[in-house]
Amino acid sequence: MGKNQHTPLYKALFNNLKKQIDAGHYKIGELLPSENELCKEYGTTRPTVRQALSELIKLGYINRKHGKGSIVSEPKNxxxxxxxxxxxxxxxxxxxxxxxxxxxxxxxxxxxxxxxxxxxxxxxxxxxxxxxxxxxxxxxxxxxxxxxxxxxxxxxxxxxxxxxxxxxxxxxxxxxxxxxxxxxxxxxxxxxxxxxxxxxxxxxxxxxxxxxxxxxxxxxxxxxxxxxxxxxxxxxxx
Incomplete structure (x- = not known):
């Protein structure tokens, strides 16, 4: 995950997930990995993961569905x-x-x-x-x-x-x-x-x-x- 000492961890995670969505690694309608999976993959905590996901929600990159997880949506411009x-x-x-x-x-x-x-x-x-x-x-x-x-x-x-x-x-x-x-x-x-x-x-x-x-x-x-x-x-x- 690309980051430097001045970048908050949640922001680095947000940037990484956003780039993957932009590149088509995660397509519209697909599920992102679960919070637990993201914690393990990026070696971080659940609050950090949730903050990164909240930033993606603000930009329209994902929707959260109770019982399902984070679903990739059509991003806003x-x-x-x-x-x-x-x-x-x-x-x-x-x-x-x-x-x-x-x-x-x-x-x-x-x-x-x-x-x-x-x-x-x-x-x-x-x-x-x-x-x-x-x-x-x-x-x-x-x-x-x-x-x-x-x-x-x-x-x-x-x-x-x-x-x-x-x-x-x-x-x-x-x-x-x-x-x-x-x-x-x-x-x-x-x-x-x-x-x-x-x-x-x-x-x-x-x-x-x-x-x-x-x-x-x-x-x-x-x-x-x-x-x-x-x-x-x-x-x-x-």
């Missing part, structure tokens, strides 16, 4: 846009495609920027770009991103259609995400957002504002996301 690991965390790279709408550009911070900036950030300016994320070829998440332009040489040359933003920052600039804040609410889609996500005007979309702090005190990532949740729910893989 989830988006991992809440995760600091990146949007592919809850979708899978095979189903996920990114299109750059506005290429990375160095610029001054917009007037009336919704986050308070310190003097260093104001003087440095920012790097801005926007992306549209497709899930199974359907436009699903529109994202506008601003990053403090400090210690990011040649950042605008990176291909962010094929590469993860967070992986790019870590690999080429030694910038790592440490913590962040996210605010989420439903809003009526504006004409611009409706057009981008191919929605009827004023239909509700999920709007998220988030600021992510990094290992560089003044380099902060600000993202503004709009998500069409008609086909997908939002899930957490922190």
């Amino acid at each position: 989830g988006l991992g846009i809440l995760s600091i690991k990146g949007s592919t965390a809850g979708v899978g790279k095979n189903n996920f495609m990114t299109k750059i709408l506005e290429k990375s550009v160095k610029m001054a911070w917009p007037e009336n920027f919704p986050y308070e900036l310190n003097d260093v950030q104001k003087q440095a300016g920012c790097i801005y770009f926007s992306r549209l994320r497709y899930v199974n070829n359907a436009p699903t998440v529109y994202e506008e991103t601003y990053i403090t332009d400090i210690d990011l040489p040649r950042f605008v040359s990176h291909n962010l259609e094929k590469n993860s933003l967070f992986e790019t920052l870590t690999k080429y600039h030694n910038i790592e995400i440490k913590e962040g804040e996210q605010k989420i609410w439903a809003i009526s889609a504006s004409q611009k957002i409706s057009k981008i996500l191919t929605l009827k005007k004023n239909l509700p979309v999920l709007h998220m504002k988030r600021s992510l702090k990094t290992n560089h005190n003044d380099v902060i990532i600000y993202s503004f996301l709009y998500c069409n949740t008609e086909e997908y729910f939002i899930q957490d893989y922190f």
Whole structure:
């Protein structure tokens, strides 16, 4: 079972069972091994197994039937846009495609920027770009991103259609995400957002504002996301 010292045992078990279901090892309608069998197979306790199974139930991967056990069901579709690991965390790279709408550009911070900036950030300016994320070829998440332009040489040359933003920052600039804040609410889609996500005007979309702090005190990532949740729910893989 794949795990590291920072991963709770129930989460490692959950991830392992989920991967097996996704891979077709356990098919829809089939029973998972019993709690006792899972305890023996993974060398763990019943409370740990039950917590892992509860997580699978939340995502719609299994149903519990009294007297029968855990039955594999049709999984729900989830988006991992809440995760600091990146949007592919809850979708899978095979189903996920990114299109750059506005290429990375160095610029001054917009007037009336919704986050308070310190003097260093104001003087440095920012790097801005926007992306549209497709899930199974359907436009699903529109994202506008601003990053403090400090210690990011040649950042605008990176291909962010094929590469993860967070992986790019870590690999080429030694910038790592440490913590962040996210605010989420439903809003009526504006004409611009409706057009981008191919929605009827004023239909509700999920709007998220988030600021992510990094290992560089003044380099902060600000993202503004709009998500069409008609086909997908939002899930957490922190």
